[in-house]
Amino acid sequence: MIGLLGEDCMMLRKVIMASMAIALVGLSGSPGYAGQATGRIATIGNSGGSNYAFRVFLDSGFPGFTNNMAFINASDDNYQTRVATLLTLYSLGKTVQIITIPVAGGFCQIGDITSQ
DSSP: OOOOOHHHHHHHHHHHHHHHHHHHHHHSOOTTOOEEEEEEEEEEEEOSTTSSOEEEEETTOOTTOSSSOEEEOTTSTTHHHHHHHHHHHHHHTOEEEEEEEEOGGGOEEEEEEEEO
């Protein structure tokens, strides 16, 4: 059996430590999430694909944000499903919980959506 000596052993330790650090970061959740807002969708709107494409205004607002809307862009992950979900919840008058992600200008992007 060949043993590891000197620099080889140190390199292996560094690789293992780096792999563990990457794994822990992956398990730590979504650091970009800022908070949540709960309420009924009061108004919806849309615009160009990368200009706050689908916009949601809750009757309770979005605490901590200067602009009273949350949005998703057409390029965002799962865009069509999120829009369909929000439109359905809006038409049914259901209460929604939106996990928010802060972006420039006091806006918030939609992270996750749940209904009650």
